[in-house]
Amino acid sequence: MNLSLSSETFVNNQHQNSAQISLRHVSKVFPGRKGFLNNITGQATSDYVALEDINLDIEHNTFVCIIGPSGCGKSTLLNIIGGLSSASSGSVTMNGQAIEQPGPDRGMVFQNYALMPWMTVEGNIRFAVETVYPKLSAIERKRVVKEHIQLVGLTGAESKRPHEISGGMKQRVGIARALAINPQILLMDEPFGALDALTRGFLQDEIERIWEQERKTAIMITHSIEEALLLSDRIIMMTKGPAAKIDEILDVPFPRPRDRIQVEKHPAYLGLKQEMEDHLYRETRAVEEARLGN
Numbered sequence: 001m002n003l004s005l006s007s008e009t010f011v012n013n014q015h016q017n018s019a020q021i022s023l024r025h026v027s028k029v030f031p032g033r034k035g036f037l038n039n040i041t042g043q044a045t046s047d048y049v050a051l052e053d054i055n056l057d058i059e060h061n062t063f064v065c066i067i068g069p070s071g072c073g074k075s076t077l078l079n080i081i082g083g084l085s086s087a088s089s090g091s092v093t094m095n096g097q098a099i100e101q102p103g104p105d106r107g108m109v110f111q112n113y114a115l116m117p118w119m120t121v122e123g124n125i126r127f128a129v130e131t132v133y134p135k136l137s138a139i140e141r142k143r144v145v146k147e148h149i150q151l152v153g154l155t156g157a158e159s160k161r162p163h164e165i166s167g168g169m170k171q172r173v174g175i176a177r178a179l180a181i182n183p184q185i186l187l188m189d190e191p192f193g194a195l196d197a198l199t200r201g202f203l204q205d206e207i208e209r210i211w212e213q214e215r216k217t218a219i220m221i222t223h224s225i226e227e228a229l230l231l232s233d234r235i236i237m238m239t240k241g242p243a244a245k246i247d248e249i250l251d252v253p254f255p256r257p258r259d260r261i262q263v264e265k266h267p268a269y270l271g272l273k274q275e276m277e278d279h280l281y282r283e284t285r286a287v288e289e290a291r292l293g294n
């Protein structure tokens with residue numbers, strides 16, 4: 001059973017304008033150092049084409065994972081969707097509107113948590129809510145913050161500062177903060193990359209539970225095949241860079257709500273896992289061969 005679709009087929013199958021996020025012919029070139037800088041440092045570098053001709057549609061309320069060899073351009077792609085970086089060419093839209101900058105309609109979760117170290121758990125979440133909704137009454141703000149502290153299981157830790165809590169708890173704060181501003185889309189860049197395996201497993205289950213509850217569109221970068229299979233409706237597999245492209249998009253058919261034991265027993269699980277392993281092996285080997293000049 002072949003469950004994969006080529007990116008071209010996937011794009012062509014979408015109804016016009018039904019996608020929440022659309023990328024058309026998106027490329028990203030990081031300019032090299034040239035001109036007078038070269039005279040000063042003696043270190044000219046050429047332009048680096050990170051992404052080339054990316055076409056992608058992401059539907060409302062889907063969970064999408066992006067997977068690909070290290071350095072292929074996953075964060076670059078996510079940052080373009082988040083408005084933190086702009087495409088060098090092509091169009092990037094959300095609900096038909098061009099994405100030009102970050103906005104509260106997209107909540108971001110980072111691998112290194114990006115919390116304010118001097119603020120408490122409650123303060124970090126409250127600060128985001130106050131910034132996005134300055135006119136919210138104090139009572140309402142308190143309710144939103146409390147609700148999200150409960151959602152991620154941090155009740156009792158409200159007054160702790162980031163240095164007093166574990167990595168897993170820090171990431172719970174990051175997730176609560178991103179969700180508390182009520183974004184349409186959650187963008188997560190390797191959110192569990194810095195966590196030990198056990199904590200990572202717990203947080204994957206938490207994300208699955210929260211996602212079932214919230215059903216917001218989520219786009220997550222991961223290096224873990226098992227994580228992508230547990231959480232995603234679709235998995236975007238990218239080729240190596242430079243000029244990285246979308247190689248294939250896998251449809252993940254497991255019923256929801258998901259439980260990792262049931263997922264692993266699904267008849268499609270091993271086939272999808274094998275396909276992803278083959279892809280990552282092939283692309284990573286190509287990176288190594290290019291590095292060694294073969």
Ligand SMILES: Nc1ncnc2c1ncn2[C@@H]1O[C@H](COP(=O)(O)OP(=O)(O)OP(=O)(O)O)[C@@H](O)[C@H]1O
Nearest residue numbers: 030048050068069070071072073074075076077241
């Ligand atoms: N600001 C920048 N200037 C120049 N090159 C950059 C810049 N940002 C990223 N790159 C290059 O673009 C490529 C893609 O980087 P990116 O961080 O998006 O990859 P990634 O797939 O997220 O990597 P990883 O899996 O290691 O986190 C890399 O070769 C990187 O060195």
